[in-house]
Each structure stands twice: as structure tokens, then as C-alpha cells.
Amino acid sequence: MTASRALRGAADVSEANIEKVLRAAEEIGYVTNHLATSLSSQTTNLIGVVVPSMSNVVFAEVLAGISDAIQQSGKQPVFGISNYNAEVEQDIIRDMLSWRPSGMIVTGLEQSEQSRKLLAGAGIPVAQIMDIDGEAIDINVGLSHADAGRDMACALMKLGRSKFAYIGSALNKDVRARKRMEGFRAELEKGGLSLVTSRIDDEFSSLPLGRALTAELLQSGVDVDCIYYSNDDMAAGGLFATMAAGIQVPQRLLLAGFNGLEFLEGLPVRLATARSPRRQIGKEVIRILLEAIKHPLAPEQRRLVFHPEIDLGDSSF
Amino acid sequence: MTASRALRGAADVSEANIEKVLRAAEEIGYVTNHLATSLSSQTTNLIGVVVPSMSNVVFAEVLAGISDAIQQSGKQPVFGISNYNAEVEQDIIRDMLSWRPSGMIVTGLEQSEQSRKLLAGAGIPVAQIMDIDGEAIDINVGLSHADAGRDMACALMKLGRSKFAYIGSALNKDVRARKRMEGFRAELEKGGLSLVTSRIDDEFSSLPLGRALTAELLQSGVDVDCIYYSNDDMAAGGLFATMAAGIQVPQRLLLAGFNGLEFLEGLPVRLATARSPRRQIGKEVIRILLEAIKHPLAPEQRRLVFHPEIDLGDSSF
């Protein structure tokens, strides 16, 4: 017992014993057994975090935000990757819960029925991040992707564009990209316009894919003056297709993406985009979750909505 | 006991009881307590994985490779991010070991003395990945970055280039980038050449940084016909700087990076690079680690060396 107390830095242990214990621990290379600690104390320092992908910089940055924010709290994040697959996600959630984490963070609002049940029944704070277009289980931190699409459509129409195309990918898997697209289209229709054409692939978004789909669209000869992409990677690929085709961006053709990734700043043309607050979402969800672990939160404290800022880049002339 | 056996799918339980137990578990929303399972059975299904960063696509892909490969094994990866900081890394390692994982994977060979001691004393297989230039604790899967630098220098000299510059970043933190640079320089010297100039920033590599450093170098008016970058992101940024300056790549100026990232394929010019086998490293290290968990491995089975293939892209004329 004295050793246990000394190692935890608990009060009421004599200086002499503290030193003795610490030295002995050092000597034998003692490493706490967290399994026993947690089982005994009925509490862990674990926070489960499930994201759909890590190759996508967006989630890498959310995780970085989470890592940073959690640093001083004594909690430890445990990451899981669902590959945009609800069944995989459910398995991961089940597995994480079996480690009795003190909080959970999952991406988006579209979990399986079973996943929602598991999370709701776990008796711990649960946060859903990135998206707010839907009903949350508990804590919800993110932005409206439908609105993001609408806002971009609105801004582009204001710039005088009228012949719109959409280029995206894997919309069946990436729900949030789909919501942006739908918001975009809805707003166009409100303005009396509609998409002239679109290209949607099943693969995941990437720069080469954006380039390929754009090249294809340009070659088809359809007359458009603006392309809205599912995200910045795709839009950057589009830029290179236009360069190869000798088309002036943004003068003759305006390209717009989503996320406001850092690498856009290095491109030859500053494309239009909307900055998603990725690190901030990570930071804030941890802040709220840690509070929720301490004591129950009022409904209004359990919801945080960000409004991504549109950046028209070189297109704002 | 019967319940425990039924839930684990163990043999020797009557059909009737299996069904009864499963139904009851479903009904009350039972979730295994892995803390108790692992404490009791003296074994976990955890594999600790420590990487320096996740914003860097390279590590995101290694982790993806690990995730894929581990899928069917019943093991579960637990990821930690060290931020290129040996002290943070040590804390993470210590923390992970306290959960009694059945194996550990860490990035690079440059752990702190204490970290090495912890890992070596944990009594579990330990794999160090990405780099092989140094002494490994146990399992080692990766490539020689010094050789990668040398090979690229060799290839570029063969193309007739002679006035070399180097542009890199955060070399004090990114040991492997430093090793490539040193290998590169050593090979140049072997060929009777040396770096005409170099630009090295403290920030982490990024496309905008590559662009800025390259623009600066171009403006300085130094005469070079080839730039070797710390990696592809930096090189791509360099490409945009040359485009802005109206310099023909690769004719007048050859740009070379490292990693062979997918997005290079979307760029206006296919830059020179060397493909690092990122997913493969993830896949293979899991294969070896899982074997090592089953039974001790011979020294030659504990080491796997990859030889990155040089791709000169449009520079190979």
C-alpha cells in the first residue's frame, strides 16, 4: 500500500519511504499495470476517437488538434479508423467500449443503429464531430456542410458565374461531401440556376483524380464558367487540368473547393475554398468532453457550431 | 463460468446454454470488460504504434498499412504521436507499456536511452520501422535513407547535372531527412562535386515552405541546375516557384524529392523522386511482429530492408 501511494504521488507517505519506493521502482524497471489500475479504480484515462480515414489530411489535423488539447489532461486518446464503413465503425466502437474509456468521439452523425445504442448506453459522454446536419446522441461539435455548399453557391453566383459544374468522388461514402453538394445544388436552384454537368467517381478524392475528371469534362466541350469540387484536393487537380488545357483560372473558369488546406497557398493560383476549422474542432471537442466527464452539461453546452469562412482567393476580383 | 465460456465461443458448452447466454447478453447490452479479461489472462490484443506525426501523409499511409494488415489477426493497434520529440515519445512508450501490449512498433532508431531500456525490458517483440541506418533493438523494417540520398545523387549526376542545391526543413527533428541529405552530399563529393548552396528552415516541410525557400534561392541569382529537396512536398512547392519565375523544369532546372507521393502524378511536371514503400512497411512489420509474438525469431527474420526505386519522371530524358 505504501508503495502504491508513493508511486501515485499520494499524500501521507514519509519522505524516506517515497524515496525508497521510487528508487526500488527505478531499479527493477517497474512499469505500472494500467489494466489493474483501471479495473480496480473503475475508471480509465482513455478517450476513444473514431475517424473514417487518416490518409485524409483533414482528419489527421483533427486528430492533431485532439492530441494537443488532451496533452495536459492526463487523458489519453485511442484512435480507430473506420474506412468510411459503418460496420467497421461499429466493431471499433464496440471494441473501444470494452476498454471502458471515459469518453468517446466519433465522426459524423450517421452511425449504425447498433452503434448509437452502444454509445448511448455506455454511460459516458459521447461526442460526434465535423457535422451538425442531423440528430446528435450527446455532444455535437462541427459545422453544417449543407450550409457550406449553399454559402459557396451563393458567393459564386454573386461573382456573376452562371454555368456551373460539379466534380466529386465517393459521395456514397463521404456523407459530408454529399451534403455540401446537395446544399450547393439547392442554392443554385433558389437562384434559378442548375448544374450544367457533373462528374462523380467512386474512388476517394485525390489530386490525380480531380485532374482526370476535370480533363474529361473540359474535353467534353460543355460550356461552364465555374466548377465546384468535393474538396480542395480535387480542385487542385482540376487546376492542373486547366493549366494543361491552357484555360485561364479563374478568369475563364473559376474553381472552388472545400477545407482551406494549407497546400493551396503554394499553388500557382489561389483557388476559392471555405476554411473548415479542423484543429479547432479537435481542440473544442476535447474541452467540452473533459467538462462533460466531470459533470453533466446543459444542452446548450453540448453543442458547438462553427461557420466556415469562405475564401475566394484570386477569384475575388 | 458457463457464460464466460459461451461468450468466448469456447468448446464444451451446450447449445441451449450458448443461446441462453447470448440472448441475455444482447438483452442487457453486455459489453466485455477487456480490462478484466486482459488482467486475468495476462495477455492483451494490443499492439502499440508510435509515429512522429500524422499530418504527414507518409506516416498516415504506414498506419493505414498497419491497420489493414492487422485486421484479421484479432490484434488491435493503438496509435501514439510523438511530434518528433524524444521525450514525448518516451512518455508515450511508457504509457503504452503500462497497458501490457503484446507488441510495439516505433518509428526510427533514435529513441532515448530510457526508451530503449523500457522497450528492451518489456519482454515483448519490438519493431523499429522506416530506418535501418543504426542499431536496432529487436525487429527492424525499413530502408537506408543514407543510401536513398546517395542513389539520388548518383542518378542526377548521371543525367549530367553538376550544380546542385539542397532545400530542406526541420533537419534537427527529421533525422531521416538529414540522413538523406548527408548521403546525397557524400555521394556528390565522391563524384568530385559539392553543394553550391542550400536553404534549410526550422519549420516542418510543406508545399508553401518549399515554394518560399525555392523562390528565395532563385532570386539570389545563384547558378544551379538541380535542386534536391528533403521530400516531395517541398519539391512540389519548388515547382510552383519555378513556374512563377518562368524557369523550365526539368530542362533548365531539375527538381528531385523523396517518397513518391501519389499527388505528384497530378502535377504539371513529373518531378524526380524515390518511392518509399510506406504501406508495405506497415504490412510487413505486422506480419513479422505477429510471428514474433508466436515464437522467437532468428536474427535474419527480424530484419527486412527495402530498396526504394528511383523515379526520374519527366527528368529522365
Place this chain on the structure above:
DNA sequence: GTGAAAGCGCTAACAC
């Protein structure tokens, strides 16, 4: 095929 006993390595609660 099922159950009883012991124990994994810790901590909570209480006595001294």
C-alpha cells in the same frame, strides 16, 4: 458439460 476456488495487480475504505 458445469461449477468452485484462486488469482491477475492494483485501489478504496477503514483500522491502527
Place this chain on the structure above:
DNA sequence: GTGTTAGCGCTTTCAC
């Protein structure tokens, strides 16, 4: 300030 007792939720072992 220190030690004792009991127990966290499982699994292992052995008896029946």
C-alpha cells in the same frame, strides 16, 4: 504515516 481487508470482472485450473 502505514497496514489490512476486500474486491474490480474476468480466466485458469481442477473437480465433479
